[in-house]
Amino acid sequence: MSEIIKVTKSKEETMSLGRELATKLPDGITITLTGDLGAGKTTFVRGLAEGLHIKEVVQSPTFNIMKIYLKGDRPLIHIDAYRLADIDTDIGLDEYIGYETGITVIEWPMFISKLIPSDSIELEITNLGGDNRQIKFKSKDDSLLEMVK
Ligand SMILES: Nc1ncnc2c1ncn2[C@@H]1O[C@H](COP(=O)(O)OP(=O)(O)OP(=O)(O)O)[C@@H](O)[C@H]1O
Ligand SMILES: [Mg+2]
Numbered sequence: 001m002s003e004i005i006k007v008t009k010s011k012e013e014t015m016s017l018g019r020e021l022a023t024k025l026p027d028g029i030t031i032t033l034t035g036d037l038g039a040g041k042t043t044f045v046r047g048l049a050e051g052l053h054i055k056e057v058v059q060s061p062t063f064n065i066m067k068i069y070l071k072g073d074r075p076l077i078h079i080d081a082y083r084l085a086d087i088d089t090d091i092g093l094d095e096y097i098g099y100e101t102g103i104t105v106i107e108w109p110m111f112i113s114k115l116i117p118s119d120s121i122e123l124e125i126t127n128l129g130g131d132n133r134q135i136k137f138k139s140k141d142d143s144l145l146e147m148v149k
Contacts, residue, residue: 001138001139001140002138002139002142002145003136003137003138003145004136004137004145004148004149005134005135005136005137006134006135006137006148007128007132007133007134007135008040008132008133008135009131009132010131011040011043011131014040014043014044014047014125014133014135015043015044015046015047015050016047017044017047017135018043018044018045018046018047018048018049018050018051019047019048019050019051020051021047021048021051021147021148022047022048022049022050022051022052022103023051024147025103025147026144027074027100027101027102028098028099028100028101028102028104029098029103029104029120029121029144030097030098030104030105030106030116030117030119030120030121031048031103031104031105031106031120031121031122031123032105032106032109032116032120032121032122032123033045033105033106033107033109033123033125034108034109034110034122034123034124034125035123035124035125035126035127036126036127038127039125039126039127039133040125040127040133040135041107041123041125042058042059042060042107044105044123044125044135045058045076045078045105045107046058048076048103048105049069049072049076052069052072052073052074052076052103053072053073054069054071054072054076055071055072056069056071058078060080063083064080065079065080065081065083065084065091065093066078066079066080066093066096068096068102074101074102074103075099075100075101075102075103076102076103076105077096077097077099077102077103077104077105078105078107079093079096079097079104079105079106079107079112080106080107080108081093081106081107081108081109081110081111081112082107082108082111084108084111084112085108085111093112093115094115097115097116097117098117109122118140119139119140119141119144120139121137121138121139121144121145121148122137122138122139123135123136123137123138124136124138
């Protein structure tokens with residue numbers, strides 16, 4: 001597992017990381033996002049959405065579990081598994097993870113760990129205080145990390 005660490009100093013910088021990555025990601029990729037409440041997971045997804053030219057505002061999907069944006073360059077599937085903790089029911093999310101040309105992003109992946117593909121990019125966001133965030137990118141596939149550089 002290789003990793004790349006970046007530090008952002010504002011939410012705009014975190015969004016621009018997502019925006020730049022959006023154009024480089026392969027079809028069907030899964031990105032997992034871990035980090036405390038308010039770390040910046042959804043902010044990163046907003047950047048990805050901008051990079052895909054999705055005009056809809058990306059909301060935190062905590063109350064939806066999943067939201068699919070189809071009106072951009074490629075589909076964006078945004079899953080927030082937070083409320084699936086302790087629920088052992090198959091709700092068919094696996095149909096959308098790695099969906100065709102789409103990019104799937106998953107907040108709180110630990111709650112659906114069995115569904116996470118091994119060739120994903122893992123992002124860990126840590127609040128360093130103030131508006132500073134450490135963003136660690138990890139992947140078993142080095143070629144995926146090349147895109148982050
Ligand atoms: N460098 C930064 N990167 C990202 N967000 C930042 C940064 N600095 C400040 N923020 C602020 O931190 C908050 C991040 O909220 P966000 O909804 O993205 O977090 P989250 O990790 O998705 O939380 P939750 O687990 O509740 O879904 C926003 O209010 C954002 O403006
Ligand atoms: Mg969120």
